[in-house]
Amino acid sequence: MNLRGLHLLLTYQCNLECDHCFVWGSPWQDGTMTIQDIRRILHQARDVGTIDWIYFEGGEPFLYYPILLHGVRMAAHLNFRVGVVSNAYWATDLKDALEWLRPFAGLIQDLSVSRDPYHGSERSGRQAEFAQAAAEVLGIPLAVITIAAPEATGAAAAVGQLPPGESAVMHRGRAAARLVERAARRSWADFTTCPCEDLRDPGRVHVDPFGYVHLCQGIVLGNLFRTPLREICAEFDPDTHPIAGPLLAGGPAELVRRYGLQVEEGYADACHLCYEARRALRERFPDLLTPDQMYGVPAESEPTT
Ligand code: SF4
Numbered sequence: 001m002n003l004r005g006l007h008l009l010l011t012y013q014c015n016l017e018c019d020h021c022f023v024w025g026s027p028w029q030d031g032t033m034t035i036q037d038i039r040r041i042l043h044q045a046r047d048v049g050t051i052d053w054i055y056f057e058g059g060e061p062f063l064y065y066p067i068l069l070h071g072v073r074m075a076a077h078l079n080f081r082v083g084v085v086s087n088a089y090w091a092t093d094l095k096d097a098l099e100w101l102r103p104f105a106g107l108i109q110d111l112s113v114s115r116d117p118y119h120g121s122e123r124s125g126r127q128a129e130f131a132q133a134a135a136e137v138l139g140i141p142l143a144v145i146t147i148a149a150p151e152a153t154g155a156a157a158a159v160g161q162l163p164p165g166e167s168a169v170m171h172r173g174r175a176a177a178r179l180v181e182r183a184a185r186r187s188w189a190d191f192t193t194c195p196c197e198d199l200r201d202p203g204r205v206h207v208d209p210f211g212y213v214h215l216c217q218g219i220v221l222g223n224l225f226r227t228p229l230r231e232i233c234a235e236f237d238p239d240t241h242p243i244a245g246p247l248l249a250g251g252p253a254e255l256v257r258r259y260g261l262q263v264e265e266g267y268a269d270a271c272h273l274c275y276e277a278r279r280a281l282r283e284r285f286p287d288l289l290t291p292d293q294m295y296g297v298p299a300e301s302e303p304t305t
Helices: 035-048 061-077 094-104 121-138 174-178 229-235 244-258 270-281
Strands: 005-009 053-057 081-086 110-114 142-147 165-167 204-207 212-216 219-223
Touching: 005 035, 035 061, 035 229, 053 061, 061 081, 061 094, 094 121, 110 121, 121 142, 174 270, 219 229, 244 270
Parallel strands: 005 053, 005 204, 053 081, 081 110, 110 142, 142 165
Antiparallel strands: 204 212, 212 219
């Protein structure tokens, strides 16, 4: 595996609970990296030898502002190129956005800001605009990421990292629970490839606050708090991995066939089938299909009403 990027899910917490969120971000989620966790992860990233980009994302990483800034400084100090992904909730006006962003000037090479109906329409649009204007003043490269509505047919699904501009919604995580009713359905047998990740050589992986290294959100390669990332990468054999192997051999449909899973009438897209198949397989592969946060299991702190 030739890893070029490592994406740190600084926290599973978010100020919002967007319907399209892959990682079920919400105010009630558990799991946030400490400075010590970030330091360990960055040193492991350096030891891999091929990683040049570190991204900080979540959840919403600006919720833990001093820790985010500390992490960004450490990553820049280790000569990584650094990116941050945010919903820009903090950009209440231009002057304030400048205050939030000024410490990052010269340290980050990409600030990706979400702007779409899922993030709260008009207010989110204004916040993205203030963040964009402040980033321009400070010379911080900024990209706006937009996810299309489930009914939209024109937007293409992104492969790997979400690019600037509009991408189609992928029905995994909370989107698999909240958005599928609005999408057209197709037979499970149609989904014979994974269209959105290069599972053989992903280029970038995510690491969460518990140390899990994710090939796609909720498909785990190992835990870098137990096994160094360099070893996890060296030992990853995509064809024999119990989840990646079938996905490579015949997409989510092959997961269903290989493990004899029950299917429904139709699915919104490959990710929808994949996500539901993996949910059904969690008991069988508890170390590979984890943590609960990625599968919408309510946190203890979540209100029940
Ligand atoms: S098909 Fe599965 S592995 Fe591929 S991007 Fe979708 S959820 Fe991830």
